[in-house]
């Protein structure tokens with residue numbers, strides 16, 4: 001890109017931030033070698049000698065970038081079309097420093113061509129002028145949630161979970177939330193049918209700071225099914241929800257155990273792994289991996305699916321954990337053959353045997369080979385290969401190697417609960433038993449269930465844990481990526497690891513005055529569930545924000561044991577009170593931009609304005625458009641409407657958008673002007689995509705004014721700008 005400076009045309013140079021310069025220096029400083037790593041994996045006989053050289057060489061090369069388009073968003077196909085028409089077309093002949101790079105291309109095995117691979121190294125993508133426009137697009141669309149930058153192999157586990165929209169899903173170790181994002185999208189698959197989502201996604205992480213990152217990531221998807229919790233997954237609490245008048249243990253249709261691991265599969269992205277890799281890391285994580293997986297297995301329903309995954313190559317964290325959980329669950333779980341799923345994804349079978357190495361790099365075939373008595377006692381026996389590997393079908397696990405399709409490394413195993421493991425499972429299979437159960441049975445059953453977990457708890461409390469020296473800061477793209485090695489386990493203990501106390505989440509009564517006002521003002525259809533609204537009262541004493549949750553999330557919030565559950569966040573904000581305008585409008589609440597997709601089917605026409613593309617352009621591109629700037633029909637319609645929230649229904653049939661695209665926007669109708677209630681990033685993204693222009697910025701003085709001048713028209717509009725929208 002060139003621009004004028006001091007009367008001359010100069011080429012714009014993309015400057016690196018000081019942190020990035022430091023990181024680049026750091027990257028160069030890493031020696032991409034680790035003798036122990038090389039020796040250990042050579043010994044595993046994963047490949048022929050020749051292939052090992054290829055594997056090892058590929059590990060030393062940087063990883064390509066990948067991103068996926070948010071499939072359930074109404075605009076997913078628009079985004080794909082925009083990428084193809086505006087970026088792929090213009091990137092056919094990109095040459096940087098003499099190297100020609102292919103344009104971004106869809107990944108063959110990812111459903112609906114909604115995932116793209118960018119072949120150039122990250123450094124080229126970030127800093128070459130040739131990629132500047134595309135990089136800018138990626139950053140902007142990631143910000144608004146239209147795309148997610150995520151490592152390719154980290155996308156595999158959720159795709160193998162076979163999630164349906166009504167499902168209750170537990171993501172046990174969820175932060176920073178890349179896989180949770182995919183899970184939430186799967187639960188929202190019926191959004192295209194314009195049905196209200198009914199499912200539940202509980203995304204848990206033991207690290208409070210990381211669960212905040214998760215909430216930040218997931219906010220972009222605005223799901224009423226999403227709930228973030230903060231527990232040690234190995235001791236995730238039992239919650240009873242009311243089902244047909246009976247208190248029933250909350251079990252899940254799907255559970256993901258994407259456990260903390262040594263992360264040596266991410267070495268292409270995280271060169272630090274070269275320096276820090278030791279066998280001790282995997283050994284110290286093995287037991288907690290077993291414990292988390294086992295708790296997940298208890299919490300999955302009969303017939304439900306549980307997926308175990310790591311970004312490690314190490315059998316101690318992979319097949320050994322799988323074998324131990326299969327042993328402890330005594331036939332309740334079956335390892336599933338998923339070889340017919342995700343055709344095109346190259347995977348290799350799980351190992352049936354492996355060589356076990358101690359922290360001191362001694363290969364052993366039994367713990368008795370360890371001379372030091374203390375080390376022998378501490379060594380996790382289940383790290384050794386089981387004798388019955390054949391009958392466990394360990395080969396059904398998936399190993400993904402970097403040199404097979406130019407990715408990171410990953411391990412995934414998919415299970416189904418085929419036999420009862422807990423009292424709740426036994427209740428499920430025996431109706432007779434259900435009627436005969438009394439309180440004592442239930443207590444006894446709970447103790448029995450706990451016993452399974454406790455059987456490994458002792459070993460865990462003795463196991464030394466690897467601490468990740470760095471805490472994720474949320475600013476760092478690499479850290480936000482799911483496949484970053486995260487060995488910062490929260491040491492398992494009987495107590496959960498609580499963070500800051502969150503404001504309570506209080507369900508609202510359907511007959512609440514504010515809800516009645518909203519219902520009649522916006523003409524909400526009688527079929528809209530008015531009993532799924534909630535307030536976060538401590539945070540918001542004036543009840544300025546009204547949130548909405550799915551039916552399943554509501555049942556959790558209404559559980560008698562909800563206090564056991566440390567909820568970090570839940571609910572989508574649907575309505576916000578325009579504080580200063582309460583006396584000047586019939587209804588002081590406006591529909592939030594994130595509320596529109598949920599409400600669009602249920603709002604009657606009496607607060608709607610139908611507009612075409614000309615009016616949309618005015619609405620998006622002008623900071624605070626005056627009513628006379630719109631077409632005569634729109635002016636006439638607006639003049640008939642009282643002040644307050646309205647919905648603009650846009651006719652996009654002439655916009656060359658994919659079939660079935662619809663568009664509704666929440667707008668505030670002021671005295672002489674209107675203001676679209678869109679996040680400034682979303683507004684920019686939409687305006688650029690549809691009209692190729694950048695919207696006028698909202699003048700700063702208007703933003704200031706609205707805070708001090710009550711009832712001022714500009715103020716009304718100003719008060720509804722997107723800055724106000726970000727919670």
Ligand SMILES: C[S@@+](CC[C@H](N)C(=O)[O-])C[C@H]1O[C@@H](n2cnc3c(N)ncnc32)[C@H](O)[C@@H]1O
Nearest residue numbers: 173174176177178179206207233258482489490
């Ligand atoms: C591999 S990362 C998860 C990545 C995540 N699934 C994603 O796709 O973005 C492992 C996570 O486990 C969390 N963790 C560590 N020990 C835990 C425990 N005992 N219980 C729950 N979470 C734990 C870490 O804080 C970390 O966020």
